[in-house]
Amino acid sequence: MRNAGELNSVIDEYIASSTGPLAGFVVADFGRVLAAPYSTMLLGDLGATIIKIEAPSGDETRWWQPPVYQGESTYYLSINRNKFNIQLDLRDPADLATARAILARADVMVDNFKPGGLEKLGLGHDDVRREFPHLIVASVTGFGETGGKDLPGYDLLVQAASGHMHITGDVDTEPYRAGIAMFDVMTGLHLTIGIVSALLDRERHGNGQRISTNLMATALSCMANQTGAAALTGASPMRMGNEHPSIYPYAPFETSDGRIVLAVGNDRQYVLLCDLLERPDLATDRRFAAAKDRSNNRAQLEPLLTEILQQRTTQEWFDLLSPAGIPCGPINDVLGGLKFAESLGLDPVTQVGEGERRFATVRNPVNYSEYDLQYRLAPPQLDEHRDAILAWAGQSSATQEAPVPSGANA
Structure with a gap:
């Protein structure tokens, strides 16, 4: 100094x-x-x-x-x-x-x-x-x-x-x-x-x-996990849109009036999500019970989740899932992002x-x-x-x- x-x-x-x-x-x-x-x-x-x-x-x-x-x-x-x-x-x-x-x-x-x-x-x-x-x-x-x-x-x-x-x-x-x-x-x-x-x-x-x-x-x-995977395996990751290569459901899903993002990162959260969606059978289905299986069988799980989520609005799902501990949220524009942060007291x-x-x-x-x-x-x-x-x-x-x-x- x-x-x-x-x-x-x-x-x-x-x-x-x-x-x-x-x-x-x-x-x-x-x-x-x-x-x-x-x-x-x-x-x-x-x-x-x-x-x-x-x-x-x-x-x-x-x-x-x-x-x-x-x-x-x-x-x-x-x-x-x-x-x-x-x-x-x-x-x-x-x-x-x-x-x-x-x-x-x-x-x-x-x-x-x-x-x-x-x-x-x-x-x-x-x-x-x-x-x-x-x-x-x-x-x-x-x-x-x-x-x-x-x-x-x-x-x-x-x-x-x-x-x-x-x-x-x-x-x-x-x-x-x-x-x-x-x-x-x-x-x-x-x-x-x-x-x-x-x-x-x-x-x-x-x-x-x-x-x-x-x-x-x-x-x-x-790029962390993506470059790390390439360095370890010698294979380049591919485009997956809004989905994650290793986690599912971890993507936007259609609701009755828009889209909501789900970020379910572990088995406990997935079981809770299925209970809140009133489909506990999806948590015990062998195709989806473990994280690795959900990732490998996402093409089969996605339409099942979408059919349920399309029955309510984005706000209704957010009000139900978020207080219960399910990571989820709306897709805001940038001004909406500022307003959302303000609503959380982040100033x-x-x-x-x-x-x-x-x-x-x-x-x-x-x-x-x-x-x-x-x-x-x-x-x-x-x-x-x-x-x-x-x-x-x-x-x-x-x-x-x-x-x-x-x-x-x-």
Whole structure:
């Protein structure tokens, strides 16, 4: 944790007033698009001070529209809260000097440049670590830094190359991508774990270190049982639509007015389900009594369950099955998902920022008994905090007179 020294800028005041498990740590965020910015946003929620450095053209997600909110990209707004912002052209000697001054006071440097990109700009990972041995340098690539170093790191490409698209979709349809950039988000989570672990290691042993991850390795790790099965058996899993290869019933089923998802994961739950469906014979039928048999004989069990479930509405089945301990639920749209979480008391949406730049934002899902998470800074406009950052980095005598945003902690 760097010594902030005299409180001579808004940044110093922000650091001093931050709360949370990472309060006092400073992250220089050279990331853009999704994986790296998502990670740094999470670090900011936990109390770290994030300095987002953008190129003259800005983060690409600023221009990924629609949808928009008050003329700004909702994509950008969703992953960039709790950050200060400065626009730097790293090809310009003065701006490069500012970047180095920021790194001198930072604890972590995050980037997702293509391998070799920062070297061309004078901020190569090895050079930066030699000059600032305290610094943790955390980088994300698409396909690693060896054979895949020249491949562009787009989530869609990784979903295709990893095999994820091959197992997504119905048996008789073409492969599908997931509805979100899932491996970007998962890589951001892995990067966050790596950064927090490296900070802990530095507190124990001294200097920082370099950590890296990539979308491809993350995809293979996060496909878990599917890649594990392929590695063990030498056979590739196939598309099964909404069904699970090893568990049944674990899929959507038709009701009288829609569909309900059943997620019956063990024999005890299955026996209880059959009792509630008033078909206890389906629990003792040798074709379905054991989990392995239900999976192997799903084609025979599915029409029997569907015939019963079509006799009531989705809500009626949910009200009957869920209180009894049967894992089930409706298929909501995204707005319905937020409303469902709200009905459970999860408070999924909070507010960030102040005045005209106060936005709804999806709450960080981690809770701490000893801390409230931070929701203080609205997603920044390009170069919004230049004077404050220059003053904090010792590159200008200018100071920011505006008060530190207080916001409302979670």
